[in-house]
Amino acid sequence: MPDKVKTRYGIAEWYGREFTFLDAPQRKIYAEHALGESAAKAPVCPFQPDQPPCSKRGGVCSMQRYKEDRNGRLGESVGEPVIMCPRRFEADGLVYKWLAQAADFPIHETEVAKEVPFMRSTETNKPAGKIDMIVAHQDGERLQWHGLEIQAVYFSGQGMESEFKALRDDLSEPPPFPSANRRPDWRSSSAKRLMPQLQIKAPTVRRWGAKLAVAVDQPFFDAIGGPSNQLSHDLNEGDIIWLVARIERAFNGALHLAQAHWEVLTLEDSNKRLQAAETISREGFEEALRSRLRPL
Structure with a gap:
């Protein structure tokens, strides 16, 4: 062989x-x-x-x-x-335009803002947390917007x-x-990094009548389960707008960022995906433990 x-x-x-x-x-x-x-x-x-x-x-x-x-x-x-x-996701403004389209914002009237303060320290009164990006549309006095978190691996x-x-x-x-x-390291990128961000930010953004979008790449999304069997594009059916991009190779071999998939999930379903792990059996744990034990 x-x-x-x-x-x-x-x-x-x-x-x-x-x-x-x-x-x-x-x-x-x-x-x-x-x-x-x-x-x-x-x-x-x-x-x-x-x-x-x-x-x-x-x-x-x-x-x-x-x-x-x-x-x-x-x-x-x-x-x-x-x-x-995360800067790789900024190519050609693709994910910002994509979120604007998903939200039915007119592209030529859409605005963006980076790193908008979201939390404030009770001790120093200074910003203690930010939303990566805000994609917004202003119509007179009416302001519509959605947050966007970008997660690399x-x-x-x-x-x-x-x-x-x-x-x-x-x-x-x-x-x-x-x-x-x-x-x-999908585990560190998802459950340890992204999930706490969603748990902190999504409930407040939801109370304010907006959504929180997340931009990840295709390998990341595949690692947490891939597209849903019955996916939804209805922003009223969930809390998190998943924007899944991929790096594609053109005919000349050059790499470029492209849209792969998007769907809307609840915060709860998103958290289940991001955990992407379950407790092993006691027998399995102890078998692994025995192989690692060394004299004190």
């Missing part, structure tokens, strides 16, 4: 550019930025409207699973890229420093195969 092909997650987009389009000298420049070894200004973020310098440590926008080729180098990609930086495993060093020092083609095992 042939040997099983090794796969690992590596960089899909780096400082806003498709990783496999970068040649070795450009990868070296980016690696030096990522390692903090460059005195030059960081490359701009092409996904934000004003294209400021990238502020994400390491500059990795998304990651992708790759096969290892016969020479131990980077081979073909497998599956979809996973978004690591965390990764677990060895940090990226070894990867950046390999890309700095290895000037061969194709790029080196990823230096360590890393994987999307």
